[in-house]
Amino acid sequence: MINNKRPKVLFFDVNESLLDLSSMKKSVGTVLGGREDLLPLWFSTMLHYSLATTASKQFTDFSSIGAAALQMVAANNNITLNTKEAKEVMKNFSNLPPHPEVKQALTKLKKAGYKMVALTNSSSNGMATQFKNAGLTDFFDEKLSVQEFGKYKPDTEVYHWAAKKLGVQPKDCMMIAAHGWDVAGAMWAGWRASFIARPGQQMYPLAPRPEIVQTDLLKIAEKLTSLEKE
Structure with a gap:
């Protein structure tokens, strides 16, 4: 059931x-x-090993994990891919466009x-470049990278x-994510949470249900702007 009071801070993955990985x-x-078709497998492998890194009390930047995950996916499909080639692909990660409704939604909020x-697993420099290229920099009051803390979400x-x-306080925070x-x-x-139900993304059935579940960020923004101010 949705809380009718506004959260004090909205945190965005x-x-x-926000950014379209396609x-x-x-x-x-x-x-x-x-x-x-191997793109989703690569991204999920990258997330898997970021969590393995955190569970093992280690930390490696997200881009390096992404390159390593790409080599693993390649190897499992009998494709030869060296480290240099994999890291070259990761450069494209810095130039992702926002999903079509994102700027309108952020403007509304x-x-x-x-x-x-912003709260991301990407590096501080990586996020800064991503936001600059996507035209999202000015929407955010703060930009937090887990690199500063040394552990990955979740x-x-x-x-x-x-x-x-x-x-x-945690109860005053809301996470907005498509994961x-x-x-x-x-x-x-x-925390409170809103789930962006983008194609191919699902909520975890064993977790609590987020307050807001919508197919895009603009619909979530419309719900959030209707909540009561404290």
């Missing part, structure tokens, strides 16, 4: 949630022998007076750290 299909497909923060401590950085694992992690950390 970046990759796939533009990576061509570059990933090129190095994987035309297998553009900003005009409504919401404090908006580790509970990442959400606690982000809340403390903004000087708010079931991200909204689940946020809710388990005591």
Whole structure:
């Protein structure tokens, strides 16, 4: 059931949630022998090993994990891909376009007076480049990268750290993401959440249900702007 009071801070996931990863299909497909269909497997493998890194109390930047994951997917499909070639593909990660409704949605939320923060697994420099190229920089009050903390989402401590950085309690935070694992992690950390049900994305059935579930960010923005101010 939706809480009728506005959260104090909106936290946004970046990759796939705000930025459209489908533009990576061509570059990933090129190095994987035309297998553009392997893009989702590559991205999920990258997320898998970012979590393995955190669970093992290690930290490697997201781009390097992405390149390594690309080599793993290539090897499993009998495709030869060296480290240099894999890292070259990752450069395209910095030039992802926003989903079509994102700028309109962020404009609506900003005009409504919401404090908006990006919270991403990408590196600080990587996020800055992504936002500059996508034209999203000015929408956000803060931009937080897990690189600063040394652990990846959805580790509970990442959400606690982000809340403390903004000087708010977990209950006053809302995570907005297109990843079931991200909204689940946020809710388990005591946050509120909204799920962007983009094609191919699903909520985790064993996690609490987010307050808002919509097919795009603009529909979520419309719900959020209708909530009562404290």
